[in-house]
Structure formats: C-alpha cells, structure tokens
Amino acid sequence: MALSSNVVNYLVWRYLQEAGFGNAALQLSRCWLRDPDSLPFAKNISPHTLIRILQDGLEFDKLRAEASNTVAQYNFGTDHGRPYSARNGDLLTLDKGIPAHELAAEAANGVVQEPPPKKGVKRKKQPKTNGVPAEPRLERSEPEVNGDPMELDQHGTTQPTNSVNSVRAESEPAPSEAESPSVTDIPISTLRIGADALIQTDDIADLTAHTTFIPAPKDFQKVVEHSSWGPEEAPLLLAAGKSILQLHNVAKATTQGDEARVITMDLPIPVNNFDITALCWQSEGEITVSAREQCVNEVGEKMTMDKLIKVVGDTSHAISSTAGLVTTLRWNPGMELLLSISTDGEKGSIKIWKHDSDSIPAWADFTATQIYDAYWISDAAFVVCGTELFKIYEVDGESLTTQRTLDTPITWETIKYDTSSGIIAALGMREQQYYLGILHPNDSINLQVHEYPDRYPNDLDFRVQSANNTLANGTSLPSTLLATCSLSGHARIWDANEPFACVRRLSTTDDSQAFKTAFSPDGTLLAAAGPDAVTIWDVEKREVPIACWRAKQCPASKWNPSVDGEFNLGWDHDSSRISIALGNQIAIIPIPR
Structure with missing residues (x-):
C-alpha cells in the first residue's frame, strides 16, 4: 500500500490525541484539514495504529538483522529521557499551562485563547464576525518548507511543499479566509482532555520497590516447588515442596515501599x-x-511410599497409599470428585476418589503411555494428555468410560479448558518442534494443530470472560482469548475461536524468558513471568506493558534468579497481587489498579 500525506497526517493526528497532546492535534488539524475523521479511510483506523506500525517496524528490523547477521538499524537505547506522562501529569496541560478540561469548557463558551505566538510568526488583526474573532491566519517572515523537502502524494510519488497548507490533499480545497475554521469549530473530544493518556508508551510502572519477600526457611533442605493461592474465602498462599508445607497470610501493604506483614503456619x-x-x-x-x-525399613533398606493426604485446618489424615507417584491433582467441586494422575514406569494411571475416607479409588483406568496433565471439562467429564495421548473420559453413573480418543503423534505436556466456550487448548512437542493444539466443540472429533512460531513455549491460559473486557471506544477483543508464553521473550494472545489467529505478539520486559503466564481472575490483566522479570499487560488498552518487575533491582539475598528449582506464578483471587516462587524464594508483588 502506498502511503499518502493524508494517511500519515491522520495517523499522527490520532496519536497526538491518544497521547494526550490535545493542543498539538488541534494545531495540526487547523494547518491541514478541518475534520480529519471525515476522510474515507478514517473508519478503518483502530486505536493506537501509529504505535503498532512503529513497533512492527522495530520488530521487522530486529528480525532482518538476525536473519542477515547484521546490526539493527534502529536502536534508541534504554534511557529515553523523562517520560511525558511525568511532565504533564493527570490533566495533560497545553502550551499556556491551561488544563485540557478547562480549555474544553472554554471552547464550549467560545472564549478559547490562542497559545503564545512562536518566533518567526507574525499575526494580523482579524475582523470580527458577529462579535467573534475570525480564525487568525499565519504569515511567516520568509518562506519555509513544511516538514521534509518532499512530501508523499496520494499516488506514493513525491512533490515539493512550500507552505503550511501543502500537506492538504489535492482533493481538499484550501479554505478561504472567511471559511477558515475557528478554534470553536473543532470539538475537543475526551481523548484531547487526557482520558486516554494511558497509551503513553513510556508510562510503565516499576513494581520492584513494593515487593514483599516471604522469609525463606532456615533449613536449607526445605525447598518450595509448588505454590497456589486459596479461594476468595481463604486468600492465603500455599507453598509446598521438599519437607515443606506452609500457609502464608500476607497482609496488603498500607504504605508504598513497605513490606507487608507475613504470618506463616506449618501444616x-x-x-x-x-x-x-x-x-x-x-x-x-x-x-x-x-x-x-x-x-x-526394619532391615535398613531405603524405600519410598506415596500417600494421598487431606489437610483440614490444623489436622490431616491419609486418604490412600495406593495412588502411586501423583503428578496432578484436580478437584471437581460440582460432583465433589478428586482426580489423580500418576505414572508407573512408562504407563499412566487415572484414579478418581469419591470419598476421602475411601482407601481405594471409586474409578480407575490406565493408559499405554505417560500422562502429563489433566483437566475437568464438566461435572462428569475430564480430558487427559500425554505421550501421543489426547483422550476424554466421562464418569457415567458407576462406570468410567472413554468418551473419545483423538489420534495424535505429539507429546502434549500442558492443557487448559475454557468453561465459557468449551474450547480445550494444549501445548506439546514432537521431534524438537513445538505445537499448539485446539479442540473446538464445533468440531469435537478433530484436534487442530499449529506449529508454534516461537522457540520453547511452555505455558498457556484462557482469559475469564466478563462485561469489562471491552475497549474504551466500545470495541472489544475476540470473545475467547488464549495466552501463551515462551523462553524466546514473547507472549502471544490467540483468538481461540479462530485457530490459529494470533491477535497480539507481546515482548516481555528486557526480552526475558517467560516460564509461566496467567490472566488475572477478573480477566483484565495478563502476566508473563520468569526468574529474571515479570511483565504485566492490560491487553484491552495497549500492547505496551503497564507494569514490570526486575530481579536485578532486588537484593541478591532475597531473590537470586540463578537458583535451580521449579518456577511458579499465581494471582490472588481479587487480582491485586501476584506471587512468584523459585527455590526457597517467594515474592509477593502488588499490582496497581
């Protein structure tokens, strides 16, 4: 597509509005076009298009440099100066320091004052029409070139520009002095008064200073391998692993910069x-x-025993010693069933427990290959995945039956289910190639498979749908969003209803590796995290992160990203905090709302 002056000017005009620079957008429209939104292509321009084009250009430059083994042409460094948002504040003042909302009110009353004249610009007195001053015209002391010496025309060719009106489209006649628009003719939208100031690309909150670190156990033999936030009624963090099973009650910090109080209880x-x-x-x-x-044992032989244990408050009891080496536990609250997945050599074992007083499972089945993950998809059905395995079971009365088996040559390692759409998604690999799989209820016998475009994907999550998942201009992202992350330093958002349409490709903080990703429980935020950094996006508002957390800014005594161990990420029930865990290190990070 050939760029025209109108397209370029319109994109800049929209960016100035979205960034809160209302006066600059107003001046551009006065020098160029009375009503830019009247252009025929304006309805096709989505919010923040200029930012996205620039980001895509940087990504293309990076990929081109990698492919040709050369240096990228565009590198702006890490220090971009003082952020505009910090200078302008919440009200985003204009040239004379007048808050934009006050200017808008004055514009409605027809008393808007002009900004102070710039050097090199002469002003003439203008006649009044019905008591209202006509639009001032600008005369320059000497001819100047507007912008670059050559301007793109409608056909992609170049032509010289000699005045401030030369950027006007050929089809748009220059207004006469009488027709020249006044300031009050151009309405000031909510974008111009700072309502959409969050688009500022450098307005990324640093969460590191507000982190609360849970004290590590003094016994170095204790290592945290799992962490999980409790339900709304119990907003506690459960940490478990080698010789450790603890509940942490982390109070929310009352003062920024202060660590919250932590109460720990061993179970x-x-x-x-x-x-x-x-x-x-x-x-x-x-x-x-x-x-x-x-x-x-009594003769000195070392042995291992696997037990299922239920903990109720400060008491516990063993459910069974026959479950095997359990790698996955899933609770079904509707039917009050406990699903356990275990391994026995190269075979998988499925057991379902109906009562916690039963030492023998109510239902059981075995697979010829290992099972890596499982998920309840209804009160009576669940899906399992593993080595060349993708299978759906159903608890039917007193029997466990196979609902359907999907043939697949891929080893599926992680699986998730979206209750709103009924879509199942999985990540897997085969012969060093990684795949994303989608099983849609409209085509429940065919597992759709797509080669994953980034290196080493390792986690995925569906967004909970809510009425708040809507953009400020009334439009919305696809109804069913699936997020994935990888060690390549990127997260992706997919439209699960349209496999495999990638809605957005997001870069993590400092291109750090992302081990885990998760949407907040309210569906508004997305987190991707690894040992070195955490990145938070508001996917409805912008593709640039709203907040980040860096391990290198934390004391080494409290967080060491090079420690070996399982990495964990989790959201609190009210979406106000996230937890990350690695080894004996647990950090609680408050999220600005």
Missing part, C-alpha cells in the same frame, strides 16, 4: 522426610496433597 501431615508432588485446594479450609516419603 502438619503424617509423614517425614517427604516431597509434595502435587496439591489442590478443595475449599477455604481443605487441601489435598500427594506426598512421597523417604523411609527406612
């Missing part, structure tokens, strides 16, 4: 020298864990 379980391999919340006061205990 008693009837095992010693254990390793928690899986866990799940059942209610605000009930938790089920799988513990592998290292013990020595």
Whole structure:
C-alpha cells in the first residue's frame, strides 16, 4: 500500500490525541484539514495504529538483522529521557499551562485563547464576525518548507511543499479566509482532555520497590516447588515442596515501599522426610496433597511410599497409599470428585476418589503411555494428555468410560479448558518442534494443530470472560482469548475461536524468558513471568506493558534468579497481587489498579 500525506497526517493526528497532546492535534488539524475523521479511510483506523506500525517496524528490523547477521538499524537505547506522562501529569496541560478540561469548557463558551505566538510568526488583526474573532491566519517572515523537502502524494510519488497548507490533499480545497475554521469549530473530544493518556508508551510502572519477600526457611533442605493461592474465602498462599508445607497470610501493604506483614503456619501431615508432588485446594479450609516419603525399613533398606493426604485446618489424615507417584491433582467441586494422575514406569494411571475416607479409588483406568496433565471439562467429564495421548473420559453413573480418543503423534505436556466456550487448548512437542493444539466443540472429533512460531513455549491460559473486557471506544477483543508464553521473550494472545489467529505478539520486559503466564481472575490483566522479570499487560488498552518487575533491582539475598528449582506464578483471587516462587524464594508483588 502506498502511503499518502493524508494517511500519515491522520495517523499522527490520532496519536497526538491518544497521547494526550490535545493542543498539538488541534494545531495540526487547523494547518491541514478541518475534520480529519471525515476522510474515507478514517473508519478503518483502530486505536493506537501509529504505535503498532512503529513497533512492527522495530520488530521487522530486529528480525532482518538476525536473519542477515547484521546490526539493527534502529536502536534508541534504554534511557529515553523523562517520560511525558511525568511532565504533564493527570490533566495533560497545553502550551499556556491551561488544563485540557478547562480549555474544553472554554471552547464550549467560545472564549478559547490562542497559545503564545512562536518566533518567526507574525499575526494580523482579524475582523470580527458577529462579535467573534475570525480564525487568525499565519504569515511567516520568509518562506519555509513544511516538514521534509518532499512530501508523499496520494499516488506514493513525491512533490515539493512550500507552505503550511501543502500537506492538504489535492482533493481538499484550501479554505478561504472567511471559511477558515475557528478554534470553536473543532470539538475537543475526551481523548484531547487526557482520558486516554494511558497509551503513553513510556508510562510503565516499576513494581520492584513494593515487593514483599516471604522469609525463606532456615533449613536449607526445605525447598518450595509448588505454590497456589486459596479461594476468595481463604486468600492465603500455599507453598509446598521438599519437607515443606506452609500457609502464608500476607497482609496488603498500607504504605508504598513497605513490606507487608507475613504470618506463616506449618501444616502438619503424617509423614517425614517427604516431597509434595502435587496439591489442590478443595475449599477455604481443605487441601489435598500427594506426598512421597523417604523411609527406612526394619532391615535398613531405603524405600519410598506415596500417600494421598487431606489437610483440614490444623489436622490431616491419609486418604490412600495406593495412588502411586501423583503428578496432578484436580478437584471437581460440582460432583465433589478428586482426580489423580500418576505414572508407573512408562504407563499412566487415572484414579478418581469419591470419598476421602475411601482407601481405594471409586474409578480407575490406565493408559499405554505417560500422562502429563489433566483437566475437568464438566461435572462428569475430564480430558487427559500425554505421550501421543489426547483422550476424554466421562464418569457415567458407576462406570468410567472413554468418551473419545483423538489420534495424535505429539507429546502434549500442558492443557487448559475454557468453561465459557468449551474450547480445550494444549501445548506439546514432537521431534524438537513445538505445537499448539485446539479442540473446538464445533468440531469435537478433530484436534487442530499449529506449529508454534516461537522457540520453547511452555505455558498457556484462557482469559475469564466478563462485561469489562471491552475497549474504551466500545470495541472489544475476540470473545475467547488464549495466552501463551515462551523462553524466546514473547507472549502471544490467540483468538481461540479462530485457530490459529494470533491477535497480539507481546515482548516481555528486557526480552526475558517467560516460564509461566496467567490472566488475572477478573480477566483484565495478563502476566508473563520468569526468574529474571515479570511483565504485566492490560491487553484491552495497549500492547505496551503497564507494569514490570526486575530481579536485578532486588537484593541478591532475597531473590537470586540463578537458583535451580521449579518456577511458579499465581494471582490472588481479587487480582491485586501476584506471587512468584523459585527455590526457597517467594515474592509477593502488588499490582496497581
């Protein structure tokens, strides 16, 4: 597509509005076109298009440099100076320091004052029409070139420009002095008074200073491998792993910069020298864990025992010692069923427990290959995935039946389910190639598969749908959003209803590796995190992050990103905090709302 002057000017005009520079946008429209929104292509321009074009250009330059093994042409460094948003504040003042909302009110009354004249510009007295001064015309002391010496015309060719009106389209006649628009002729929209100031690309909150670190256990043999926030009735963080099972009550900080108070409680379980391999919340006061205990028998032989244990408050009891090495626990609140997935050599084991007093599962089944993940998709059905395995089961009365088996040569490692749309998504790999899979209810017998475009994808999550998932201008993103992340330093957002349409490709803070990704429980924010950084986006407002957290800005004694261990990410129930965990390190990061 050939760029024209009108297209370029319109994109700049829209950016100036969206960034809060109302006076600059007003001046541009006065020098160029009375009503830019009347241009025939204006209805096709989505919010923040200029920013997206520039970002795409930078990404293309980066990819071109990588492909040709050369240096990127565009590099603005890490110091971009003082942010405009910090200078202008919430009201985004204009040239004379008048808050934009006051200027808008004055414009409605026809008393808007002109900004002070610039050097090199002479002003003539203008006749009044019905008591209102006509639009002042600008005369320059000497001819000047407007912008670049050559301007793009409607056909993509160049032509010289000699005046401030030369950027007007050929089809747009220059207004006469009598027709020249006054300031009051051009309405000032909410964008011009700063309502959409959040588009500022450098307005990224730094969350590092407000982090609360949970004290690490003094026993170095204790290592956190799992963490999980409790339900709304119990906003506690459960941490479990090698010889550790704790609940942390983290108060919300009352003063910025102060760490919140943390109360920690060890949960008693009837095992010693254990390793928690899986866990799940059942209610605000009930938790089920799988513990592998290292013990020595009466003749001195070392052996391991796997137990399912239910914890209720400050008491606990073993459910079963026959569940095997459990890697996944899923609770079904509707039917009050506990699903456990375990491995036995190269085979997978599925067990469903109906009562926590039963030592033997109510239903069981086995697969020929390993199972890596499972998810309840209804009160009676669940899906499992693994090595060349994608299978849906149903609990039908007193029996466990196979609803359908999908043939696949891929090893699926992670699976998620969206309750609103009924879509199942999974990440997997085969022969060093990674894949994203979608099983749509409209085509429930065909697993749609797509080669993942980034290196080393490792997590995915669906967004909870809500009435708030709408852009400021009334439009909205696709109804079913699926987020994925990878170690390449990118997160992607997909339209799960249109496999495989990538809605956005987002860059993480400092291009850091993302091990985990998750939407906030209210569906408004997306987090992608790894040991080095956490990135937060408001996907409805902009593609640039709204906040970030960097490990390098934390004391090494409290967070060391090079520690070996399982990395965990989780949201509090009210979307106000996230937790990250690595080794014995747990950080609670408040999120600005």
